[in-house]
Amino acid sequence: MPAMDVWMIWLALGLRWLHWVGIGLVLAGLLAFRWPGRARWRLGVAGLGLAAGSAVAWPAVYAAAMTPGNVPWQVLLVLGAGAEGWLPGVAALLDLHPAWVSAWRPEPAVPLAGSALRQTLWLWVTLVLASGCAWLAWRVASKPLGWMLLALAAVLWGYRPIPSPALLLAPASAYSFRQPDVAFDVSGLSLGQVNYQRHCITCHGVPGEGPIRKAEGMARWPTVLGAALFETRPVGELYGHVQYAAGHAYAQRLSEAEVWQILDYLRAAAAGTTLQREQAWLQPLPAPGMSIRCTGAWGHARSLSDLRGQTVRIAVQDGGTSSVAARALPDPRLVDVWLLPPNADIPAEAECVSTEPGTWQTYGWLAGVTPEQLSGAAFLVDRQGWLRAFASARDAQGWSRPDSMCGPADVTQTAVPTGRLSDVLDTMARRPVGLLVEARL
Template identity: 95%
Template sequence: MPAMDVWMIWLALGLRWLHWVGIGLVLTGLLAFRWSGRARWRLAVAGLGLAAGSAFAWPAVYAASMTPGNVPWQVLLVLGAGAEGWLPGVAALLDLHPDWVSAWRPEPAVPLAGSALRQTLWLLVALVLASGCAWLAWRVASKPLGWMLLALAAVLWGYRPIPSPALLLAPASAHSFRQPDVAFDVSGLSLGQVNYQRHCITCHGAPGEGPTRKTVGMARWPTVLGAALFETRPVGELYGHVQYAAGHAYSQRLSEAEVWQILDYLRVAAAGTTLQREQAWLQPLPAPGMSIRCTGAWGHARSLSDLRGQKVRIAVQDGGASSVAARALPDPRLVDVWLLPPNADVPAEAECVSTEPGTWQTYGWLAGVTPEQLSGAAFLVDRQGWLRAFASARDAQGWSRPDSMCGPVDVAQTALPTGSLSEVLDTMARRPVGPLVGARL
């Protein structure tokens, strides 16, 4: 995940702690009978302001950090003012991905209604006045006047004019911002496929192909588990549906890790289907992790993650002559990782190799082909670990456009390969993948 998003998440989690600090100050001001009345009064008002400000701010900051793209300040203002962020559970304070506290969440695809944006100005005025009254209540020495100002601040807060959330936000569940807590690697994806075939394929069918005949007559038609599923719903909501949805065949029967692994497998399979149809991955994907063996300067590397910070070319070799040999020639700008079949002889010219079982199958899913058809293909991975370009074994024209492989773009443009590795690397450097959600990098 990009560093900025990580810091925003930590800021949001820190605000949850400050919320409880503020509540502690309020209780101290009310119960510290040995202190002067003025000191107790100011401490209680300061604690109340800190608690209210934290309860308002942490949902907005957390939502901004977990939402792809820039979220307009009006949306965050409405979200913070309407969120049920009061009294977060003490046990949840140690959770890096806490349950979402609101019935709404930001969604870049929701068009912003002009009337709602104008109403947010009145909301901003009410919040500024409420904050000003609370500050004056803390500053004045007269207790009656302070109580009056504090009461006015409470009225302004209680009757703040919140625009209809449906005009700016999308519906959310408690699991909307849950993130996978399993490694995105070859072994986890292989387990995801095994569990999908064991528990899901009977009703849902092969990924992207739709329900099987067994579902005819069922009261509830199973979901088609294709690429559109991941384009329109956060992965946390998919997790919540599988794990907790009433009536789901395997509610509470799969472990959390198994559910995440199944979703990761479906995500990779959907990416391969999209690549075959649109000549692009329309959603960003990290390169699945795998064990590797390297020589020379990279002799210390034991896994693909050890090469983070370097541009990596993953070339699929069958152990003999293949069409990718020219693309895999040593290049000082890249670290080469060759995918070889298990027990294959390691060529002397290979910089890094992986013979881990399941790598061909996993990267075949990403390419939308069978393992037998994968030999000769190649993948480019940027310094942050994102898959950025693809070269098919059947396509002699070159690499895909790296600026169109990580998000929705004009499909007509994504189908035009650049061909030149230098141009591809230059585009990768000029157009990095932006802040994203769900990246375990």
């Protein structure tokens, strides 16, 4: 799940509603026969301008919110002018992440062609002229000159010079920005692994290792489901390929929830592979939800999400009072959650604990190690619920880099010196990932 600007996502939703308000004003101008002709004209022209502006603006705003990093305004202008943002359906008015309405999307890795950026100047001039003609038509009301100006605005709009999208954008599908509709938690990830082994491993093999020899006789070589796949393609496109791609072996056998759970499991496994390779997570990933039991000030907390708003340290312990790792010593800046084996004795000094089955395995995927190798490790979770840093019990390098998932960064020196927890927390505060946003209202 990418880091998202929440206010921009809500703004895009508001613009979709505003588009229909504009359509309503146009209809009111056409049907309000008892109103003076001048008022009807101005109402209709204003509604048409509002509908057209919203149709261009909402795809650009939504794409900017869903794309990591800063997207140049020229790219957003080309995207909005070429998108099919007219008449969004009821689902798009109730969904923060609707079906994407363009065959293209912004992609920071796409080099921007200078000639295409210069061509956007003509697009900008054309849109400004069309807007000016529409405004003048509104001013002169329903006189013949008004109709001429409105017709000129329509011609300028219809023949707006849009640069070749391939020079600025990456191909997209209707599912490019689709977000999971299932909880990213321990039980869901465990079900994802079960379904992957049941339906997918025969062709695709172990995640990250590639297809098995049986795939050699297939007409199409199965995709390697490793970390690179999630670094280069939005998870929504992967969902659309699994669920709707023609010829996919299990397209009709898996429910939407099962597809998302499989993808979440693969994302977790890919995150662990990346952590072992780069000593850092390069993609934003929320801490998997789990049931917890707490004492003291946090006695009301029943799940990890109840601690949202606090910086959480998840420490993996063997159980018993002798298993307190050095990195899990109490710290007033943190809320500590201990991962204990099921049925383990709960130490009296533990602030919060989780003994939910599957937690060790799930967090082992995120760390790229087996559950047996996870004991003594620790994870840092920021106030918004994102995984930020990892410290292994066997690694003397300290915490992994906590800002590598915030955007392009040099990951060749990813570790913070041992014991410098303050540096890690300071970096987390200075470079937030963003807020976790639910898909539906």
